[in-house]
Structures are given as structure tokens and as C-alpha cells.
Amino acid sequence: MRRTTGIPSGYALQYTPTQLDLVPNGAPAFWASAVSGNWTTGANWTGGVAPDLAGQSATISASTAFPLTVTLDKPATVGTLNFGNSGGNLSTGYTISGTNT
Numbered sequence: 001m002r003r004t005t006g007i008p009s010g011y012a013l014q015y016t017p018t019q020l021d022l023v024p025n026g027a028p029a030f031w032a033s034a035v036s037g038n039w040t041t042g043a044n045w046t047g048g049v050a051p052d053l054a055g056q057s058a059t060i061s062a063s064t065a066f067p068l069t070v071t072l073d074k075p076a077t078v079g080t081l082n083f084g085n086s087g088g089n090l091s092t093g094y095t096i097s098g099t100n101t
Contacts, residue, residue: 012053021049029078031060036069039076039098052076059084060094072098 007013011022017040029051033044042048051058054077061084062068083094 028057028059031058031062031068031070034062034064034068036071038071038073040073044070050076051078053078055079057082067093067095069095069097072096072100075100 007022013020013022027047029049030046031044032046037044040050042050045051045058056078057080058078059082060068060070061082
């Protein structure tokens with residue numbers, strides 16, 4: 001039996017508190033919730049995995065009528081962090097909070 005080790009080209013390992021995922025390297029992530037929450041909660045992001053790769057972009061642009069707070073509950077690295085508001089109400093605002101900011 002041949003055993004292959006290593007990560008396939010174009011992919012990276014991404015750790016969450018409950019799992020280890022093989023994700024496309026640099027795949028953009030979008031905040032998928034219209035409510036506040038923790039950065040590391042996979043369900044808050046499209047694809048179900050929180051972004052944490054140097055070449056990855058993360059976009060927080062939920063349509064919400066209320067201020068939205070994303071709590072950085074562990075250190076995370078992204079190449080680009082984008083903010084917007086898909087609902088057109090830019091007065092609500094976003095906050096990145098937590099001890100890892």
C-alpha cells in the first residue's frame with residue numbers, strides 16, 4: 001500500500017475547534033449571517049469554515065438594520081478584510097471586537 005503525505009497543490013489545511021478541513025487556498029469567505037457572532041464559528045461564513053489564511057479574503061457585508069459585531073475569538077490571519085452592506089444601509093456599521101484584535 002502506497003501512502004501519500006502532503007497537501008495537494010492549491011489547497012491548505014484549516015483548523016477549527018471541532019475539525020480540520022482541506023480548503024482551496026485563498027478561497028474568499030463571506031460573512032453569511034445577518035447577526036453578530038464569533039469569527040471562528042463556521043456557520044457564520046459561506047463554505048462553513050472561518051477564513052484564516054494569509055492569501056485569503058474575508059468580506060463582511062451582511063444586510064442588516066442593526067450594528068453587527070464580529071468577535072475575533074482566536075487569532076486569525078487574512079490577506080484582505082472587506083466591509084460593505086449589501087442592504088444599502090451603511091449607517092448600521094460593523095465592529096471587530098475581542099482580545100485578539
